[in-house]
Each structure stands twice: as C-alpha cells, then as structure tokens.
Amino acid sequence: MKKGRFILVGLVLVGTLCLLLVGRLVYRIPGDSMAPTLVSGDRLILKRIDSTHRSLQRGDIVFFLFPARSKDSPHYGKSFIKRIIGMGGDKIEIVEKKVLVNGQKIEESYATFVESTIYPRTKVYSGDQFQREWESARFEGFGGKDIRDNFGPIVVPQGHLFLMGDNRDRSFDSRFWGPLPIQNVSGYPSQIVWPTSRKRKFEL
Numbered sequence: 001m002k003k004g005r006f007i008l009v010g011l012v013l014v015g016t017l018c019l020l021l022v023g024r025l026v027y028r029i030p031g032d033s034m035a036p037t038l039v040s041g042d043r044l045i046l047k048r049i050d051s052t053h054r055s056l057q058r059g060d061i062v063f064f065l066f067p068a069r070s071k072d073s074p075h076y077g078k079s080f081i082k083r084i085i086g087m088g089g090d091k092i093e094i095v096e097k098k099v100l101v102n103g104q105k106i107e108e109s110y111a112t113f114v115e116s117t118i119y120p121r122t123k124v125y126s127g128d129q130f131q132r133e134w135e136s137a138r139f140e141g142f143g144g145k146d147i148r149d150n151f152g153p154i155v156v157p158q159g160h161l162f163l164m165g166d167n168r169d170r171s172f173d174s175r176f177w178g179p180l181p182i183q184n185v186s187g188y189p190s191q192i193v194w195p196t197s198r199k200r201k202f203e204l
Helices: 002-020 129-135
Strands: 024-028 043-048 061-065 079-086 091-095 098-101 151-155 160-164 185-194
Touching: 024 185, 061 160, 079 098, 129 151
Parallel strands: none
Antiparallel strands: 024 043, 043 185, 061 079, 061 185, 079 160, 091 098, 091 151
C-alpha cells in the first residue's frame, strides 16, 4: 500500500515538473561573452517564443540559431545567446566602444569591457562597401580588432536583428557575423537556476 502511494506521489511530481517545463529548455552557458549578466556554467531555463509572447525589442536577451552561411561553418547548427541592440531599419555605429543607435548614444549599464585599449579602424571603406561586406559576413573569419571598437555605420536589414554580447571585448557577435534573421530566434532566458548563488529571474 505504501509502495503504491510513493509511486503515485512520484508520478504526480514528475507530471507537475513536465507541465512546468512545457515550452521550456534548460541551457548551460558555455562561455563569458555575456558576462557579467550570464557567466560560464550558469544553467538557464529558456522560455520558448510562441504566438502569445510579446514582440522582440531592444535590450532583450535572446537564444538563437547561429546564421551560418554554409554547413562548413564551425558554428553551423549551434545556438548562441546575446542581447538585441538594433532592430530592422536601425542605424548602428560604434565609436571608441560607445554604441550609437540612430545617431544617439545608448545607455548600457549591462555592458562591460575587459580591455582599456581602443583599436582604431585601419581600413577605409567607400560608399556602401562596409554595409555589403558586413551583411555578407566578410568580417567573420578574421581577428576582428579592426572593427571591434569602431564599427559601421550600418543599417540593420528589415526582418533582422543586430546583437552583441555584454562582455564587449570578448564577444563574437553581429559585429563580425552580420545580421540575424528574426526567425532564428527561438527563446528568452526565464531564470538562472544554477549555481544557487546566482539564481535570478528575468523580466519577460
């Protein structure tokens, strides 16, 4: 009798857990590109995007499929997590590590810099050359210091996003691999569940 009761309680607990995790996914942060907001080893519960969720907006942290141009990319099929800085139609420029959206410097209390060095732009681009090379991910394969701290200006194509990691000097993001199609976004972080010392919920 007691054994049956324990089994029933166990089934109820498992069922409750399954209900809580419907539409959710547990994800382990693999690096520090989003530090200090998210650090290596953090376990997150991700909320999947569905038709009932509000639309995306600047400042959101999102989980997405990397926009690989071919299966030969070392990032093909991998998922990333970054922060939305620009939406379709926004003009983005970075001047000495300061981000400007539509000509206005944005306040970024979440951003951090681990290097005081500011790398200058060494190549001169003519006309819309920078925009074209950025959209085609021409900057993905090199070291990136040439555009890390001084970038653009570019205009985010409609239906796409411009994302960056909070740890600006250690993030592989839209500066290098270009715009992200909105349909690649699959979810948001709901909360950090591990380690317990870093437990927190995110506003969705």
